[in-house]
Every structure is written in structure tokens, then in C-alpha cells.
Amino acid sequence: MDIDVLGALAVREGGVPVTPTAPKQRQMLALLALNADHAVPVTDLVEELWEGRPPRSARTTLQTYVLHLRDHIARALALGAAAAGEEDAAPRGAKDVLVTLPGAYLLAAGGGSSDVRRFESLAGEGYRAMDAASYAEASARLTEALKLWNGPAFADVQQGTLLAREAKRLEESRLCALDQRIEADLHLGRHRELLSELIVLTSRYRTHENLHAQFMVALARSGRRSESLHVYRQLRTTLVRELGLEPSPRLQRLQHSIQVSAAEVPGETALAVSTG
Template identity: 40%
Template sequence: MQFRILGLVEVQDERTGLRILPTGAKQRALLGALVAKAGHNVSVQRLIDELWGEHPPAHADNALHVHVARLRRLLSGPEVAGGAAQHAPHPWIVTTARGYTLQLASVETDAARFQELTDTARRILPADPAQAGELLRRALSLWRGPALEGSVLGDICAAKAAQLEEHRLTALEMMYDAYLRTGRHCEITGELVELTTDHPLRERFYDLLMVALYRCGRQAEALRVYEQARSRIVRELGVEPGPALRGLMEAILHHDPALATAPARRPAGPARPAPAPAEDEPPAGDAALPLGEEMARLHRRIERLQQEQNQLLRRFNELTAGTAQRVTAGSVPA
């Protein structure tokens, strides 16, 4: 059994694939609160506050007991359905002297699995950014929507949802940092633009986008990103960007060698392998991509073609200017 809170609150029976979805906001909030406090006692009064806030029903203790009993039956369902009724079901929810406790092992929630993957990625990021990026991609794929979606009625779920969202954004920052370390800067500019739009006060996303653009040869655009960041931060918070972002802007202005990309790790083979179309085109024989994926794929392809065109034009202009200078120098009498 895996308890999932990175999206709608649900329980997945890993043996049968059966998904258990609590019905009603109160049931979802109750399960969400117990999962958020898994392994710890949650008092009756705190659960009443979580479910009903400042307007509890008459006989709130009894009403809570009814919700707990329904949730217990819901969680014991897979045991009975799987033909294991002769065995006592696992006592997921335990009654204590002061309230209730959800008994879970350390890896029985998607949030715990997410944390495990991100912690491992953080440890290996300096030495193996490619593997760290893959671990972070897997960790972020566990998210199915906002944390504890549809369950935030009180402080327990609200605090847990905010904490998990912060962890998600930190994991995104680490993942794009890993991609920059492996020379994938031109692949991620579009995604970083979206993140700076969705999180306009989070300076780290601007930082990553500026570095990615600079390494793609788009210095002017990188500097414009700084101006956009500064405008948003000053308007919303009334302060200047932090020293890290200001320092990056100065480094870009002066072409600091430290901004040069680290060489990407490539498998042994030809020095200039033919470009693989797998990322832009569906594999032969596969069904057509969903509309959203198809649009995202085309957007990435257009962006890369624009980048290649800009690089070719810059190189052509450099060669043209050099040729003109040589011709002019050759026509002047010695």
C-alpha cells in the first residue's frame, strides 16, 4: 500500500493496482492530515479543527469517530477484495489515548519516495550531474498535481502542502542546475521561461535562465531577463534583486570565463554524431502524441532551429566583416 499526497490524496494497492479514493472533502482532509502526520499522534481536537475549523458540528467527537470508522473500512477494503479476509487487516489507523495515529513505514508515501530521490541527487550532483538530473526527473514525475489537492481544509494539510511545494521547486532548481552542468543549456530555455513566469519572485529560476541563454550565445536576452526580474521584484517587494542575481548580471556583461559551460559527458563514438530525432519526433510505429506533448515538442524544435539560425547568422556576419576588412586593407597602397 502506498499513500499518495503529491496530487489528489489516494491510496494505491501495489499488488493489485487498485486505487482507493476517499469520497468527500472531509474524508480527503482526514486522510491527508493523518498522512502528513504519519507516525505521530494527532489529537481529536486538532482533527476536529482540521475538518470543521471554527464551525464544528454538535457532538463533533462522534462525527469525527464516524469519519475515522469509514476511512478504516475504506483502507481495509483491498485486504478483503484480495481474498485475504481470513487474516486480520493491517491496522493503519490506531486509536490512542488522545487521538489517532496513521502507522506507516518510511517509504509508504510518494512524498517519502520523492524526498529519498532528491536527497540522493543532492549528494551526487557535484560528481555526477547527469545521474543527479535523471534522479530528479524521476522524483518530479511522482507529482500528479498540487500537493494534497482537494484536502486542504485546515492548518495541518495547508502547512504540509506549502512545505512539499517548496521541496518541489527546490528539486526543479537542482534538476536544471544539473542540466546546465551537462551542457544541455539550449534544451531548457523554454522551460525556464515558463518557470520565471509562473514564479516571478523566485530569483533562482532567473539565474538559471540567464546562464542558459548566455551559454547559447544570447547575451542580450540574458541581460533582458535580468531587467524583467528586477522590474518584477521591485514592483512586488520594493527591493532590489539579491547579490547573486546582480553578480550574475555583471559577470554576463564582462563575459566572465567562469560562466563557460562544463563539457557534457558523452558516450564514446564519432566526434560529430548525427543528430537523433527521437526527442523531436515520435518513434516510428508509435501512436500520435497527445496534443499538449505535440505542441511542446514543436515549441522546443522551433526554439532550437531559431538558436541555430542565430548562431549561423552571427558566424556569417563575422566572416563577412573579416573579408571586407581584408579587401580594404589589400586595396590601400603600401
């Protein structure tokens, strides 16, 4: 089974798409897919689907959703087998894919791929390469990890409490990987190539100090110190107005270093992450 949730939801069994169109079934499948090969308690599914306000018939309705999802999977697999001329083949049945356990359900991946697990593996390799000062490898691994994203997690799925929380967690993981990839590229002297990307990122994440620090360094190293200092002033204005905060001491030191030195700009820009 191949599972994609970093963007639109897509679940394929043996290459056959089995993602339903019904909103509640998609929502349920998204939570099961994210936790593939792990039991998801009925209580979690009820919480996700009804967000703390379940009807009295919630468990019965959930069972109905499961039956409908299994029927959809069975029809999709049958159509896929027929299209491939494999009517006599015996692929996994719908009950083998969506398994009932005591008080829980489980989506059995049976091998295959998961974009989330691949992302986490590649990002981990990138972070270890950064720790080892292997910046070219770090940039390559983190770039590969970020290419797995095709939009916000669960982009086309209605999100309850649990999926919304997971989407936020995944977005934070993506932002951390992006931050470290840019840091690696700065170490590799790619400051000019980063400018257009950092313009967009600092506009999107208006209080993220490390992205602004990286933008300041890239501008200063490109001979654009006045613009670099303008980025600092804009960030300070935003932080004070929206959060009542001054820039962190490390960012202030970076600003001072750029202000007093026309030649040397610190190579280390890593700051505590602050998103908004």
C-alpha cells in the first residue's frame, strides 16, 4: 500500500487508488493512513469525526462508515483487477486492508510507501549530516525530503481535532527541515540563489526570526547591507507591534555585526524558532 498525506490524500493498494470521495470516510481514512500498521482506538476516531460532540449513535455510525469504506476498497480492487485482466488473482481483501481489532481499527499497509515516513527518514539523515558539518549532503537530503510535500498535509480532507493537530505537527516538521536546508545552503555559499526564496518565506512567516536572520545574511553577503538592515527593522516593527517583543539578543548581535562590518558576516544564523 502506498500512502500520501503531504498534500492531497492518496491511498493506493497494489497501484489501485482506494481513496473515497465521501468526506467522513476520507477523514477516517486519513487518520488511519497516518497511523498505518498501528491500531487507532475507536475513541480517537469518534473524537476526530465529531470533535467532542458525538451523537448517541456515534459508534454505530462509525461502524457504518467502516463498512462503506470497506465496500469502496473492495469495489476499487475488483475494478483494478478486472482492468489488469487479473480476475482470478487473489489480492488482499478489504477486510485484510481495514482490520477490525478489539476497540480499534487498523489500516494494514502490507509494505509499500508512506510519504510521511520517507520525509521523516530523509530529514533525519539531513539533520545528522548538518551535525557532522557535511553541508552538501545535508542540503541534498533535506531538499529530497521537502520535495515530498505537494501542499499542506491533508489538504483536501475535512479536519477534526486530531487531524488538525497532526497537520500542525507536520507543518512544523516541514518548516524545521526548510530552515536547516537553507542553513546548509548558506554554508555552501549559495546566498544569492536563496534570495528569491527567502523573500517569499519571510513574507509568509512574518515573525520567524531564523528565516529573517538567514535573509539578512544572504543579503549582506550579496553586498546589499542596507537591505539586510531594512529586513531587521521590518521584523522588529512586526515583533513589537504584534507580540510586544524585541528581537532576540542573537538577532540583535547579527544586526550589529552587519552594521559595523562591510566585509565579514557571521556564518552561524541558527536562532530559536519563532513562528507566526
